[in-house]
Amino acid sequence: MHEGRLAVDEELAGELIAREFPRLRGLPVVAVPGAGTVNAIFRVGADAAARFPLASASAAGLEAEAAALAQFALACPVPAPEPLGVAQGDERYRSAWSLQTWLPGDVADPIRTAGSSSLAADLGALILALRAVPVGGRVFDGQGRGGVLADHDAWMTHCLSESSGIVDVDAVAVAWDALRSVPVAGDHVMSHRDLTPANVLVAGGRLTGVLDGGSFGPADRSLDLVCAWHLLDAGPRRALRAVVDASDDEWRRGAAWALQQAMGLVWYYPESNPAMAKLGRSTVRRVLEDQDIVRTP
Template identity: 50%
Template sequence: MHEDQVDLTTDAAAALILDQFPQWGDRPIRLLRSTGTDNAIFRIGDDLAARFPLRLTDPATALATLEREARAGAELAEVSPVPVPHPVALGEPGAGYPMPWSVQTWLPGTVATETDPGASVAFAEDLASFVAALRRADTRGRTFDGAGRGGVLTDHDEWIGICLTESQGLLDVPRLRDTWARLRELPRTGADAMCHGDLILGNVLVADGRLGGVLDTGGFAPADPALDLVGAWHLLDREPRRVLRAALGCDDLEWERGKAWAFQQAMGLVWYYVESNPAMSAMGRRTLDRLLEPGA
């Protein structure tokens, strides 16, 4: 998927895990097939998962990122109303793999890429409860750190320009350019709140049409409160989307800023993964279709 991707075989992963954590030596190690784009994930028995970053990074930088993600995941676990993974351990480079890696608890359930929750009002209500719980969490005086989504919309103009150029022949580029021209101007009024930051299909679990758990919690941090509204368009059809909006009490400005963050994310998914990860590309396309619906 990435030019700087580091590939890892199951044998190499097993060697790393069993060498550094021999207490798990009697557990089977198996690769998890997923649409994820950041980590290769290997099951360790039934209750643990090892996550190996895919993109080559300086080991010291990678370790700092993993330590920050572990702290964030533990903090989110304290406030989440649904199950989330808990950090367990950090591994070191070895066996030909050049970066640190992490181990966390495994959550049972069905990822939303395999069972679409988009039409479920109950799921929308659960998602709203999750987002509300995170917004109530104490920022501890922290503010958005400037990395990624969640700050100033116009900071992403260059990226959107690249996406529009790369999307020629894939999407209705003139219409999307006009959409961004409107969304990028939306003002910010509310203070930062704690956000998950990446509420997409691959990061939520579904159980009987309800929200069964949330994954990839290492991005839990202060940001524009509208950031977690990306889930409204990534995950929900029109009526459940309205239920989520009502439950969170979003005014027009906050709702439109949520749409802007979903747009910024979806624009990069379609062209970047069109060949290497078609499921992720299709998710981005569906999100954009939802965003462009009249009255979305």
């Protein structure tokens, strides 16, 4: 999917896991299929999961993620993975990697979950629980989404140039022009920062778990609202908004972050990760069809 991607298979993962975590030696190591683009995931026995970055990562960086993951697990109102350790690779796999608890469940589908008001209520409760964690002296780290919308103008221009024939680029350009200048809707709050379907576990239309909490930290209070357009159609989306009591500016900024993220998926992943490309297209469609979002301010 990415140039310079690191390679790791079940055999190599099993050897590294046995070396670094001897208590797990002999347990089955099975690659976990999925649409993720950052880590290769392997289930280790019944209760652990190893995460091998697809681009080289430092042990210090993964230790910081583990600390954030532990705090996220404490704050999350549904189960979330907990860190078990960070380990080094070798000449065969040149990156640090991590081990955490395994969390069972089904990954949310952006189409099948779209009509669930129960999931909308659960996602709203999740966002409120994360926001309740004090930011303290922490500040937004400046990485990725969650800061100034207009800082992503060049990226959006590039995505538009690559997306002709995939989505309605003229409509997206108009929507982004209207949304990029929506004012900040309040102080930064603690945020998961990537509430996409791949990180949301569901059963029976309810939220049962949340993955990938290692980026838990301060960000635009609108950022976690991306799940409203990634996962929900209009009715449940309104239900989620009611739970978090989002103002017009907060809500529209959430749509802007969802649009920014989705536009990076539609053109980049059609062949290498069709599920991610499909998610991007459905999210773009939902934003463009949302009359509360695309109206002229």
